[in-house]
Amino acid sequence: MVQEVTPFLMFEKDAEKAINFYVATFNDAKINHVDYWTKGEAGTESTIKRADFSIGRQNFIALDSPAKHDFTFTPAFSVYIDCSDAAEQENLFSALSTDGAVLMPLRDWGFSQKFAWVNDRFGVSWQLNLPFSDNQN
Template sequence: MQKIVPNIWFNRNAAEAAAFYTAAFPGSTSTVTARYPDEGLPGFQSEFAGAELTVDVEIDGYRLSLINAGPEFTPNPSVSFMLNFDPLLFRGDADAARARLDELWGSLTQGGTVMMELGDYPYSPRYGWVQDRYGVSWQLMLSDSDGDPRPFLMPSLLFGGAAQNRAREAVELYTSLFERSRVGTMVEYTEQTGPATPGAVMFSDFQLEGQWFTAMDSGVPQEDSFTCGVSLEVRCRDQAEIDRLWDALSAVPEAEQCGWLADRFGLSWQIVPENMGELMRHPGAYARMLEMHKLVIAEL
């Protein structure tokens, strides 16, 4: 089971977005994993009675959870998704990897905004960065097959704004908290590059619970920083794990609600029981959850 699941906030159109992604990514699937209760919702959620609450999309075996809610939050480029077109993932066929990258670029750019044009860069012969029609950011990169291979999809954390030059600190914290964690690549800036100081992280990748992530300090000034638009949901095996991670990560008391927290860098996490769906089927559990900060399994 995938322990850490990125959650993406959508404004009443999570099911529509899920259909878009399953059409864009061959072999992907989507499943409605939770619905709002038919009754007992607070007034601000009354229009969602019986509607989808979360829709999970699985891309190349990697799960993303789409939250169907209101306009309170939107994703931004501080958290993007790196798509690694390594020929090893295409039976060693570099031409097939490149063709698939170009095809997906065509799909994701429809109605979207190109942030970095698709082209040849020093770190990749084929790379582009796009914000799709729903505001979700994707980095598409043709990579080589040398060294330790990486999976097709990896969440990418961009440290800018108030979190500028704190990528290394974050990687060290996260890898200290989760099992099966390690740092893979760590490349530093060698000179001042915009707001990035010498020694800041130009690029890094690391594993948490065996899952790959990337992190970097921004080399250009950023207005965007982390929000609830994209959060990392951790599916915990018991109350002890919830308590441990909550105590280690939560740094913004006013952000604590319904199992959500913000860490010292502003990144949003959801610390939840791994059987959350089962717990939410108990009568009154949804209403009790809305009153909680940290989730207490026994009270759900």
């Protein structure tokens, strides 16, 4: 039996802002379902208890954790995007790196046409690849 694998993004207060940012940034992204913490539950009222969203065919789950943690996101786990063209890659690089951190600047690193690695303003790590076209391999 094949199990479904879904990236799970745990925030402490910014899940809704992050999800709205991703849906606005990616052309084929949408929010599929959202549940909010209510009064008397473990989480802060009106923050995300669970949200299901997608970017392209990839589903994600996100929440605002009711527990405080001594950790956050790390680039050791990142979301890898094969961009369809240079314009898409440049737009994503600009949006995702604004108020974030550039780990590898957008350029030719020798293994693809162009590549960049960024942490967005929420700490989520993204690898943005522009693969060689079939006739360039």
